[in-house]
Amino acid sequence: MLATGVDEAHKPAKKKDNDEDRSNDPTVGIGSIAAGGRYDELVNMFAPKRNIPCVGISFGVDRIFRVMKERLEKEAREKGTSALRPSEVDVYVMAFGGANGLLKERMAAARDLWAGGVKAEFSAKVKPKLPQQFKAAEAGGVPLAVIVGEDELAAGKIRLKALGLPDGHPDKEGKLVPRANLVTEVKTMLQETEKASASMPIR
Helix, strand or coil: CCCCCCCHHHCCCCCCCCCCCCCCCCCCCCCCCEEEEECHHHHHCCCCCCCCCCEEEEECHHHHHHHHHHHHHHHHHHHCCCCCCCCCCCEEEEEECCCCCCHHHHHHHHHHHHHCCCCEEECCCCCCCHHHHHHHHHHCCCCEEEEEEHHHHHCCEEEEEECCCCCCCCCCCCEEEEHHHHHHHHHHHHHHHHHHHHHCCCC
16 A cells, blocks of 8 residues: 555545535536537528637526525525515405406505505406405415405405415404504514414424
């Protein structure tokens, strides 16, 4: 055995370089996210009488988004917060009944929420069906619904409902709040929903 004068067992550990190439690292799970090369013959397809040298580069957008998503989910797990939602919308404004789908009332509620700094959304359809509205909210992972109804509005009320609650939950049907206090009540309920979500064990 050739003596090197260096004790292999006591070699200093190699410092991790965050910028090193890890494309072949099995823990990463994906290949390269960018590639490039020469495409000298490509331009000649459109200008056959000219020899134009050309280079190009491409990025794997799907792979980049995948890496970003996995990193954000890892950070969420480390912080003990809930997983990422498909959208950033916090409130979906829905209509229950109404001859014209209560479009103006939905728009007014969304406008007030936007002015209060709450991310809200509503269906662009004039008379959307309630199941379709719930389906759109659930698809976007929206945590809270504001339900506008004729009887409630006549009484100066509006209904707030936390989405995704299991059957039998005491808050499954939501609660009626004064229409004038919509923004304040929504912000309070969003904070409660966020705390409840953060306290749940992450699988």
